[in-house]
Amino acid sequence: MKLYLKIWRQKDAKTKGKMVDYTMEGVEGDMSFLEMLDVLNEDLILKGEEPIEFDHDCREGICGTCSLQINGRPHGPDTRITVCQLHMRRFKDGDTIVIEPFRAKAFPVIKDLIIDRSAFERIQQAGGYVSVNTSGNTVDANAIPIEKDKADMSFNAATCIGCGACVAACKNASAMLFTSAKVSQFALLPQGRVEAADRVQSMVRQMDLEGFGNCTNTGACEVECPKGISLENIARMNREYLSATAKG
């Protein structure tokens, strides 16, 4: 398969980037998208050119590192997958593929297709945890009975891998789906209720400080989330926030 690639190249965070055209021949359908980029990089290295920097780690859809906007969609044309799970059979001979980094002011480009997602980490650090001292006093996880539906909803929220596809897809670059998943996974459990009010206020404050946009309920984040995190989490976070604010 012959492909025409348009790839964002940017030397570093301070330099202005641009799209660069590459032509690839002999691409096989069984290659993953990242393997296709690996082959392209081998060619570039052999030619003495700078290889394209892109993030990748687990290559099995659980780390959320591969932050590529492919043909205008986070992680490419399919839903519920990350880029490493996207295979070249999804494309046709002669296709042009536009590859860009996830775009958000809060996710500055470090180099080429690599972005800095530490904004998500700072949101998590603002309250995405339960403060329990377990050293020498470990309590069995099942000591507190939890309703099955709530345990399931909490688990589903906790499957968020923090990849940033929600921000990349949202026309407003909003991080509400990510933040709400991190709020929800604790808000639904009795262990998380103790700090629930402080948590939601701190995490929303940090989210706003990072410069993400506002949610306008388009639902793009939910569609593009590789883990299928639901908009219900955003509604829950809004309820939690309203309740916490009303209590002062």
Added chain:
Amino acid sequence: MSALIKSSIARKIVMALSGLFLVIFLVLHVTINLASVIDPETFNQWSHFMGYNILVQYLMQPILIAGVVIHFVVGIALEFQNKRARGVKYVKYQGGANAPWVSRNMIFTGGVVLAFLGLHFYDFWIHEMTYKYIEANPMDPTRYYEETVAKFEPMWRTILYVVSFILLSLHLWHGFASSFQTMGVNNKYTAGITRFTKIYALVIPLAFIFIALYHHLNPVMH
């Protein structure tokens, strides 16, 4: 308090509440307007009541104007903030692949409705204020029907009204149900709210369009 004002969720809730308030107001407005088609005398009575009742004029009217102003000022402020949040634009962005057009273009549909409100205020509110307070005309409970119908005589104004109500329909199609999501309502009632939103977003603007076309096609003969 200042933290609350700066909060993105608080601003969204302001948008949702002011939007829902305007949604309720539209029901009152279309009900009175429908009277102009069914019974001109009733329309005159209701319009006169709305025009001279102290509570309506000095309490409801300022609240309504505040609702409109808050909705568009906060909406525009959020839009600027959202544009800034993207930073560098995508070379290729397929917004339509994961979100409906109406949800992505609220600023456009809202902007058209806002522009229409300018014309609407000029047509009716400015006219009313001039009649009552500048020219200081005496009360005339029978004037409203003819004044309203006369506004729809020109083809251009009728077309502008129809187009604006189509855009209002698109705005409501997303906005009504979306305001419930913002208020934290996403549960077993959500499917019902979404269905009701679609009915509301079609019925109310269509009723306004019908009234405008009816008066355009049935001018008052002198």
